[in-house]
Amino acid sequence: MAQNEDRRVRRTKKAMTDALAELMSEKPLGSISVREIAEKADINRGTFYLYYRDVYDMAAQLQRGIFEKFNGIVEQHEHGASSDELFPMLVDLLNLLSDNAALVKVLIGKNGDAAFADTLKKTIRDKCCADAANILGIRQNGGSDYFYEYMISGCIGIFTEWLSTGMKESAADMARLCENLIQHGASALK
Amino acid sequence: MAQNEDRRVRRTKKAMTDALAELMSEKPLGSISVREIAEKADINRGTFYLYYRDVYDMAAQLQRGIFEKFNGIVEQHEHGASSDELFPMLVDLLNLLSDNAALVKVLIGKNGDAAFADTLKKTIRDKCCADAANILGIRQNGGSDYFYEYMISGCIGIFTEWLSTGMKESAADMARLCENLIQHGASALK
């Protein structure tokens, strides 16, 4: 679907996305104009309106797109709940983040959308924790909520650091690291 | 002329040029295919043929383009042969090089076109040296040929180093450096 888009569409959207990410790293969304995005992306201003209604719509669509891909990856790994499944899923998720590094970095960061970080947390909790719990063999009880919170925030912290230092490690290396931390933490609860 | 080209044309040509430069840094021109250029530039292969007949034609056109701009700059500064004119001309020339850094770097380098470096030398000698001599007040005699050779090769060496280390100094700084070296050298001949 996203793959068989016309080359020109992919290029234009990427240019606009990169431009928005760059501008968001400088100032809040509310003071970014369509004109600025078009100029930085080196596209005609009119072209912007072929895809987005305004700047807010653009930001919203981009966020939605990321979460859709995120969910897609999780669903794809949902079958086969063995602990062998955690690692490949983490790899795919980390690759998703790095494919959208410029945008994600800025969405999480200072001028970012607080709702993004929040939705990210919620998504991880809803989509991943049930699986992870099964996989890791954690008892599902009230007490482990703290563990979830710890695990999620910890992973997001790792992701943020990884993105902001230029992703020097491979996605697989990072996945291994996360997996280890999660499993050692989980073993404390058993 | 180059300025009021359609945005799309500028982008496409730039993408192709960058792709060619990158490929030339890996292997000789003769083993680079149109298909490879198109793939790396992320354009349709057919689009290549809208602008170039084949890979050699492309390389030739790009070189010609650079020399045309080079000559344009020299001609533009030809009037007013005071020594105040050397510095601004150097700045413009250095900016030309940095605007085409990827390409120029590779044309001068290992897999580059030996003819390019040669033509560059000749162009500098023909176009610049008469002016420079006037400006610097050098006697025009046989003996100063060595000085020209020294000056030209020296400057090209500086340019190469500047380009290959990522152009951290401004064009103006480099122009000042070249100017100083030239003038000190020239003073030895007076």
Added chain:
DNA sequence: GACAAAGTGTTGATTATACGACACTATACA
């Protein structure tokens, strides 16, 4: 409060590029 400057959506016509297919021609290699 008025005026300039910058931004907004939208339009119609034009053009550059994409795509997929074609019939070829090298190149390689079993």
Added chain:
DNA sequence: TGTATAGTGTCGTATAATCAACACTTTGTC
């Protein structure tokens, strides 16, 4: 030697993106 694989030019058709212009609205400033 023959057969597969990759590359070459060149189409027709479709469409994304451009440009220039428009009539607004917002923002900031004297």
